[in-house]
Amino acid sequence: MTYSRTIPIEFCHCDPAGIVFYPRYAEMVNHMVENFFLEVVGHGFGPMMAAGQGMPTVALEMAFRKPARLGDRLDWTLVVEHLGRTSARFLVRGEDRVEARTTxxxxxxxxxxxxxxxxxRQTLEAHHA
Structure with a gap:
C-alpha cells in the first residue's frame, strides 16, 4: 500500500528565485514519515518521545529531478521499501520533482x-512495496 498526501509549496520553502531550496525537501520527506506514523501506524512522534522512544534517521539519499516553484502543490507518496528487524527504509517521492530514500x-x-x-511491524509490512 502507498501512503500519500499533498504538500503545498509555500514562500518558506523557496529561495530568492522562487524554487524550493533543496534542504526543504529533506523537511518534506521527514513530514511524510512523521505523518505516516501518526495517521497510518498510529504511533505519533509526540507520544513516542514522551515514552522515551525514538526513530532517528540514519541515512538519507535524495535525487532532484526538476524544480518545484512557489504555489505548486506536490502530491507525495511513501512506501516501505525495506523492513529489517530494527530499521525501515522508505521510498518517498514528490511527483516527478524529487525522490528520496530514508532509513x-x-x-x-x-x-x-x-x-x-x-x-x-504488522502495519509496516502491510505497506511494504
Whole structure:
C-alpha cells in the first residue's frame, strides 16, 4: 500500500528565485514519515518521545529531478521499501520533482536499536512495496 498526501509549496520553502531550496525537501520527506506514523501506524512522534522512544534517521539519499516553484502543490507518496528487524527504509517521492530514500531505526528507552513492536511491524509490512 502507498501512503500519500499533498504538500503545498509555500514562500518558506523557496529561495530568492522562487524554487524550493533543496534542504526543504529533506523537511518534506521527514513530514511524510512523521505523518505516516501518526495517521497510518498510529504511533505519533509526540507520544513516542514522551515514552522515551525514538526513530532517528540514519541515512538519507535524495535525487532532484526538476524544480518545484512557489504555489505548486506536490502530491507525495511513501512506501516501505525495506523492513529489517530494527530499521525501515522508505521510498518517498514528490511527483516527478524529487525522490528520496530514508532509513530510520527504532530505538527504545535505552537508545539502542530495538526490534519493531509487533503492531508497528504488522502495519509496516502491510505497506511494504
Amino acid at each position: 530510520v531505526v527504532w530505538m527504545d528507552r535505552d537508545f539502542t536499536p530495538s526490534p519493531w513492536p509487533d503492531a508497528m
